[in-house]
Amino acid sequence: MEKKIKVLVFGSGFAGQGHADAFRAFDVDVVGIVGRTANVVSKVADKMGIPYSGTDWLQALEDCQPDIVSIATPGGAHFEPIKQAIEFGCHVFSDKPLTDSGNSALELYELAKNKKVKTAFASSFRYMPHIQHAKQLIADGAIGEPTEVECISHFNLERDIPFGWSHRKEEGGGRLNNNFTHMMSIVTSVIGEKILSIIGEVRDDMGKAPIVEGVHNFKTRRDFIPKDLNDPALKWGQSNVEWSYTVLAQLESAMAFKPVSVLFKHGGLTPRFNEDHIVFYGTKGAIYIKGHYGMGPLYIWDKNNTWKTLALPNDIVANQPKIVGDTERNWHYLVREFVKDIKGETAEPYQTFKEGSLYQKLIDLIRKNNNWTDVSHLQ
The missing domain is CATH 3.30.360.10 (Dihydrodipicolinate Reductase; domain 2)
Known part of the structure; x- marks a missing residue:
């Protein structure tokens, strides 16, 4: 029997629970979930029947030995956990934004390439x-x-x-x-x-x-x-x-x-x-x-x-996956293709950290707000 792929989820809110449901729908074993508040993540794990819960990400990587990590926390909390997971040899499924800056997002993209792990970027609408x-x-x-x-x-x-x-x-x-x-x-x-x-x-x-x-x-x-x-x-x-x-x-x-x-x-x-x-x-x-x-x-x-x-x-x-809710259905769609790719099966093209880092670079440029031309002297 083929060994089941294992996923560890980081984030116990709406996105974390949605990611866990999506991976389970495609026969991936959700072995653990990590959150910032012990009693909250423990309740979510109990509700969803996830065997492992905790607040220490590095410890969870060691304890759960996942093949994939699913990152479902706000973007500002992505960089270190993703970096640690890539160093650990895990494939990474990350919700958007990839990080809070173009430079840090690019660092993750380059690291994933060097480590030869697969990545998925969930700008999935x-x-x-x-x-x-x-x-x-x-x-x-x-x-x-x-x-x-x-x-x-x-x-x-x-x-x-x-x-x-x-x-x-x-x-x-x-x-x-x-x-x-x-x-x-x-x-x-x-x-x-x-x-x-x-x-x-x-x-x-x-x-x-x-x-x-x-x-x-x-x-x-x-x-x-x-x-x-x-x-x-x-x-x-x-x-x-x-x-x-x-x-x-x-x-x-x-x-x-x-x-x-x-x-x-x-x-x-x-x-x-x-x-x-x-x-x-x-x-x-x-x-x-x-x-x-x-x-x-x-x-x-x-x-x-x-x-x-x-x-x-x-x-x-x-x-289309037979799932209620646009956000949830789109997660299921992307997870399906990501898991197929990891298994070596034919998958539709999907966005990776290449696009995630590019989008973060674009956002940095837009936020500079320096595109205005002063025309006050013409009046």
Whole structure:
């Protein structure tokens, strides 16, 4: 009987539990889980039937002897555990962002190459079925040569969500780390992976957020918003990272003679009036997908100059893991291909630390906010 692959998960919140479920779905043995708070990680391990739990990552590597590690903590806590796991000889599956800086992300990419371990970078909304449908349509010439892409989203997040990692650059927070990584992955999956040039502007609309104890799961942080925000005893933490961004990029495409222009516009705290959307424009038509991550439905501007809804092809539907929840289903999709690759089976191409380090370099460039031209003297 073939020996089961073993995975050790770092992070006991929503992502850690989701990663564990995904690996189990593809016959990988989840041998342990590590978190920062002993009683929390112990409860999660008991609930999920994971035999080992702890707070010491290096000790867990020694005790569990995993083949793969799955990194599901905030990005600022990724560097040392990933480095230690690579040195240990483990393959690494990491959620985004890879780290909190381009240089540290590049170091991990180079180390993984040198150690000849496989890596997966989970900017995984490229696996959304309507995104895959758009990729198929554009490759088949449905809109002619692609010329332009527009990605617009407004999340209207609560300004009073408790202070935490999402508010701090050094902890992997910010909308570039946690939204732009997915958006760039989506667009490159459809248009082409080669990014030629980029320019951007960021803005911190948040300022501060209330400090509240007991928040262990990112998905439930809204439940901890203080009822009295004017309480004089309430403490506040300062944000130092962007909550809105505007980025322009040019991508090379095998389907176009000229670079394809891309607009990424995201407001984390701003309300939407119409639907968030992704649009692919071409010389002979356009494809519009509702939803910030391409949730659908998908519409095509046809030869009659009208928008027409297209159903998902059966092959794309059949290839999707049967999982409820977009985030969870996309993790399952990527884990499936990653595990196939590790086993030496034929797998679809997936993003690795190569893309993870590139995206972190791009984020560093965008955050410099030095793209402005002073025209005040012209007025």
